[in-house]
Amino acid sequence: MTLLLFLFLLALLPAGSARGRHLPKAAISSPVFGPRQVYGVLGGSVSLQCFYPGTPVNKQDRKYWCRELGSRCVTVVATRYVAPDYQNRISLTDHPEAENFQINISALGPEDAGTFQCGVGVNGRGLSHRVILSVAEAPPVPEAAELFYLKLRSTWTVSCSFGEDTVNLRRYLCKKEEDGCRNIIDSHRNIDPDLQGRVLLTFEDPPGSFSVTMTQMDWEDTGLYYCGAGEYGKEGKSKELDVFVYEDKNFPQLKTTVTGKKGSSATFECLYDPLMKSSTRIWCKWRPQGCDKIIDNTGYVKYNYEGRVAMFENPKNKTVSIILNQLQAKDEGFYWCMSNELKEQQSSTELKVVEGEPALTGPKEVEAQLGSRVDLTCSYPCKYYSYEKYWCKWNYTGCSMLPALDQGLPGPGATCNASTRTAVLSFDALTEDDEGWYWCGVKRNGAFGETMAVELRVSTGSDAKHSPELLDVDSSRESGAVPPGGAYSDAEVRKGAVPESSEESHGSNTLALVLGPLAGLILIVVTAFAIVKYRQLKRSDLVSVGSYRTNISMSDFESVRDFSASNNTKEIQDTSMGRDEPTTTMDAPESTADTMKAKRSSKEDADLAYSSFLVTSDSIAQRSSGGDSAVLDMSPIQDRV
Numbered sequence: 001m002t003l004l005l006f007l008f009l010l011a012l013l014p015a016g017s018a019r020g021r022h023l024p025k026a027a028i029s030s031p032v033f034g035p036r037q038v039y040g041v042l043g044g045s046v047s048l049q050c051f052y053p054g055t056p057v058n059k060q061d062r063k064y065w066c067r068e069l070g071s072r073c074v075t076v077v078a079t080r081y082v083a084p085d086y087q088n089r090i091s092l093t094d095h096p097e098a099e100n101f102q103i104n105i106s107a108l109g110p111e112d113a114g115t116f117q118c119g120v121g122v123n124g125r126g127l128s129h130r131v132i133l134s135v136a137e138a139p140p141v142p143e144a145a146e147l148f149y150l151k152l153r154s155t156w157t158v159s160c161s162f163g164e165d166t167v168n169l170r171r172y173l174c175k176k177e178e179d180g181c182r183n184i185i186d187s188h189r190n191i192d193p194d195l196q197g198r199v200l201l202t203f204e205d206p207p208g209s210f211s212v213t214m215t216q217m218d219w220e221d222t223g224l225y226y227c228g229a230g231e232y233g234k235e236g237k238s239k240e241l242d243v244f245v246y247e248d249k250n251f252p253q254l255k256t257t258v259t260g261k262k263g264s265s266a267t268f269e270c271l272y273d274p275l276m277k278s279s280t281r282i283w284c285k286w287r288p289q290g291c292d293k294i295i296d297n298t299g300y301v302k303y304n305y306e307g308r309v310a311m312f313e314n315p316k317n318k319t320v321s322i323i324l325n326q327l328q329a330k331d332e333g334f335y336w337c338m339s340n341e342l343k344e345q346q347s348s349t350e351l352k353v354v355e356g357e358p359a360l361t362g363p364k365e366v367e368a369q370l371g372s373r374v375d376l377t378c379s380y381p382c383k384y385y386s387y388e389k390y391w392c393k394w395n396y397t398g399c400s401m402l403p404a405l406d407q408g409l410p411g412p413g414a415t416c417n418a419s420t421r422t423a424v425l426s427f428d429a430l431t432e433d434d435e436g437w438y439w440c441g442v443k444r445n446g447a448f449g450e451t452m453a454v455e456l457r458v459s460t461g462s463d464a465k466h467s468p469e470l471l472d473v474d475s476s477r478e479s480g481a482v483p484p485g486g487a488y489s490d491a492e493v494r495k496g497a498v499p500e501s502s503e504e505s506h507g508s509n510t511l512a513l514v515l516g517p518l519a520g521l522i523l524i525v526v527t528a529f530a531i532v533k534y535r536q537l538k539r540s541d542l543v544s545v546g547s548y549r550t551n552i553s554m555s556d557f558e559s560v561r562d563f564s565a566s567n568n569t570k571e572i573q574d575t576s577m578g579r580d581e582p583t584t585t586m587d588a589p590e591s592t593a594d595t596m597k598a599k600r601s602s603k604e605d606a607d608l609a610y611s612s613f614l615v616t617s618d619s620i621a622q623r624s625s626g627g628d629s630a631v632l633d634m635s636p637i638q639d640r641v
Contacts, residue, residue: 033149033244034118034129039141045106050118050129051149053248054099058127061120063094063101068115068130073123076116077103099149108135145224145240150217151248155346158227161209162237166229171201173212174232176224181232184225185212189288197286197334198348215336215348216256217245252319257350264358265325265441265451270337271345272313272320279341283311283322286334286348294335295322299396307437307453310399314446321448325439327353359384360440360452367457368430376425376454378440384421387442387449391425394437394453402438430458 033051040046052058062080066073076083077092086105094101105112113135119128134141150156160171170188174181185191185199187210192199199214212227222245230236252271260266272281280298284291294302295309297320305324312321324331336348362378380389392399402425427434435458441451 031246032119032127032129033147033246034131035144035147036242037132037134038144040105040108040112040133040135041139041141042108042110042135042137044108045104046108046133047102047104048118048131049100049102049147051100051147051244052120052127053246054096058120059096059099062122063092064117064119064123065090065092065103066117066119066123068117073117073128075123110135143240145242148241148243150221150243150245151251151344152217152219152245153253153347154217154251154344155213155215156217156221156243157211157213157343157346158225158241159204159209159211160227160239161204161206162229164207166208166237169229169236170231171203171210171227171229172232173199173201173225173227176226181226184214191288197350200286200291200336202290213343213346215346217243219245221245252317254347255349257352259352259354260324260327261356261358262327262329262353264327264356264360265323266327266351267448267450268322268324268335268337268349268351270320270322271318271342271347272337272339273318273342273345279339281311281320282336282338283309284336284338286336291336291338297397301396307394307455310394310439312398312448316446323441323448323451324351325451325453329353358452359450360442362440362452363454364452365455365457367459370432370458370460371429374427374430374456376427376438376440376456378423378425378452378454380421380423380442382421384442384449387444389423390441390443391423392439392441394439399439432458432460434458 031053035048038046038048050063052063062078064075064078066075074083075081076086077090079092079094082090089106091104092101093104101118103118113133116131116133117123117128118131119125121127146158148156148158158173170186172186173184175184183190183192184195185201187201187203195214198216199212201210201212203210208229210227214221222243225241225243226232226238227241228236228238232238254269254271258266258268268283270281270283272279280296282293282296284293286292292302293300294305295311297311301309308326309322309324312323314321320337322335322337332351332353334348334350336346338346359381360378362376366374366376368374376391378389378391380387391402393402423440425438425440435456438454438456439451440454442449
């Protein structure tokens, strides 16, 4: 009943692709791998390799080669044993660093043919691989398949060469299946749909040679392959390739797909050993005809990717991070990490660009004048609060980290406030060297996350153009406030004001024309009083009028002639100058006349002092304009009062 139910469920499953219709061989077989069949000639010799997972236990454990006899497997040779019938003509050599051991058999006889097992540990415990050894009476013998023992998610590279006479023939790689050999890739750019972005064919020297690289090896990729020139099974030449995929728990498993929002960024991880300084690290975009190089570790960056892509080494986890920002729809596709060493660590990742708003926001283009102050700002959402924020300056070999101010939240328990989620990069005085690309980004546990690129341009001269962001910010900012992403000159900072409009400038000019002559008149009055001061020093007292202080002789108060005229003059001057009501102070008089004056109210004294001052000023002004001497002629006015 259970079997019928299982068959019913299988019937309901979709057919799927050719790769998904077969059970993964590596998932149900031993992780020990070797040749399926080996051929030898009577009297000759044969060699074979058996691979095993390179765990510490396996490297130290016993290796063996045994013959199947019914349900038993009798040991022929092992790490420290050789069967009597095989003395001096069989050997087993272990290569733990290469994760395989090799068996050599010489002086082959008909009795050496049969079914054998190569394995690790105890015979028949599962860690073994079955091999059929055939012994022919005379050559030729079929060529044995080339073996490839690959880690899950690693990269497979195979080279095939068939001579110069195959230069004009179709080159191909196909996988053997029940109904034929399924084309994987060929030189006519035909690629299996299930392997789009994962496989690449490259022509090599000498002519007639080529290589095929397949990344992200999966369980279903285990099997027999053929690389050849011409058409498989019809004409041309071919070579058999036996591929086995196994799982290594220590091999890093990278993402096969990365998703990024339009206008934002995407981060890719590459498996590179940072200790291998000679390794060339290349990041390229896959195309059917090849891989278009974008950046490498020697300082190369493709011209239309300047400011958009950077490579960061991470020695702690032996990876290299590639960041691509300013994403566009045309950036979708497959990207490859390639190296001239450790080719199994090459990988491919598919990029998908979706619609959405980037998490990091701010002005993307900033233009400012040479010597001005600039703040580049980067606002981040609450979800990035606990992340490390950074600013760096982009260059062809990476992005150099810069000190920046993080106007973040005060503590873990604080409420997320939009006005404080900003990372700021400040320039006190711009130089020409400051021009370039700057990146704002976030990191978490050493892993790079989203980034935002800002292009800073430095202009020279007074006619420098400013970006719309700068104009909007400058016209609305408060005095002393730092504009987000804006730039302003030191002169503007000192003044703390925005430029005046044309109407305001016209009003200022009119006011200057009115105040100019009045200022000259006041200067004449002060000069005249300075000369008279020495003549009247003994009789003078200090008088304070408003905010001005000067010395006036007491004889100025002896006449009240034209008293009403002086009052009119006061009103005119008060109106034109716009000053507050003046306050006049006098010292107490010593003479009898002064005693009588002291009986007056303080307000009358103040009015009298101020009126006398205005009469004197008017008289001086009139005489000065007529070319008279600066000496004052004041008649007594005290009696009239």
